[in-house]
Amino acid sequence: MMALYSNPKWLSIVRAAVERLTETLGFQAEHRRSVTRAVDEALTNIVRHSYCNRHDQPITTYFRKAQRKQEGEVQHGLEIILCDRGPVADATKWRGRPLGEIRPGGLGLHLIHDAMDIVEFSRKGDINRLRLVKYLGQASPAA
Amino acid sequence: MQISTRRHDKVTIFDLSGDIDFANSPELRRSVLREIQENRPPRVVINLSKVHYIDSSGVASLVEGLKASRDLGSRFILFGLSTSAREVLQLSRLIKVFQVCDNEEQALAV
Numbered sequence: 001m002m003a004l005y006s007n008p009k010w011l012s013i014v015r016a017a018v019e020r021l022t023e024t025l026g027f028q029a030e031h032r033r034s035v036t037r038a039v040d041e042a043l044t045n046i047v048r049h050s051y052c053n054r055h056d057q058p059i060t061t062y063f064r065k066a067q068r069k070q071e072g073e074v075q076h077g078l079e080i081i082l083c084d085r086g087p088v089a090d091a092t093k094w095r096g097r098p099l100g101e102i103r104p105g106g107l108g109l110h111l112i113h114d115a116m117d118i119v120e121f122s123r124k125g126d127i128n129r130l131r132l133v134k135y136l137g138q139a140s141p142a143a
Numbered sequence: 144m145q146i147s148t149r150r151h152d153k154v155t156i157f158d159l160s161g162d163i164d165f166a167n168s169p170e171l172r173r174s175v176l177r178e179i180q181e182n183r184p185p186r187v188v189i190n191l192s193k194v195h196y197i198d199s200s201g202v203a204s205l206v207e208g209l210k211a212s213r214d215l216g217s218r219f220i221l222f223g224l225s226t227s228a229r230e231v232l233q234l235s236r237l238i239k240v241f242q243v244c245d246n247e248e249q250a251l252a253v
Contacts, residue, residue, distance in 0.1 A: 009166050011164050011165060033227050033230065037231070040198055044165040107203070108199040
């Protein structure tokens with residue numbers, strides 16, 4: 001678990017932690033980069049949209065191992081949950097801009113969805129909860 | 144992130160280093176747009192060879208630089224993309240929108 005404030009200066013610290021964690025869990029370099037990018041973009045979205053660029057608001061990030069059965073084999077991975085206390089967000093209005101369009105903004109969501117196997121948003125009480133899961137590419141035989 | 148600027152004849156080169164993320168991309172945006180709008184160089188070259196990471200807000204800053212350059216008839220060229228930076232431009236389908244070179248020599252020659 002990492003408890004931090006919504007100050008963008010924390011982003012590089014979280015990226016370093018996620019890079020190290022994904023390396024330890026055995027993710028390939030390409031996936032280490034993409035998962036790190038997804039977490040960075042998700043945190044940036046919280047700072048920008050949930051907290052409207054206020055830098056003193058709480059964000060809690062949980063990391064834990066994940067696993068699922070896929071075609072009879074156990075697939076291991078990493079589950080990341082990002083929690084903030086911003087106002088209720090309407091996830092149905094989250095849209096990235098059309099890719100390739102020459103205008104700034106709207107790329108973060110694409111990068112998150114491209115990187116992760118599962119992207120789920122929920123609201124529990126006064127907490128916004130974004131759940132990201134990435135599984136390792138290779139599956140091991142189920143016990 | 145650190146930004147330094149070199150001016151040669153009709154070219155402005157931005158040498159960037161470190162990570163570009165939401166903490167510092169507004170500074171990049173301001174620097175690039177100020178140079179383009181105040182000095183109107185015919186060619187703007189962005190050296191990314193010492194940039195390990197760039198997020199979507201950094202890409203947005205580059206897109207703004209590209210648009211401002213186009214509006215003034217300038218060229219906007221990137222070189223020295225890291226694997227991570229190249230991936231982000233590919234995923235956003237902007238890699239073909241920018242003129243991307245391998246090195247500075249090429250960026251000055253094209």
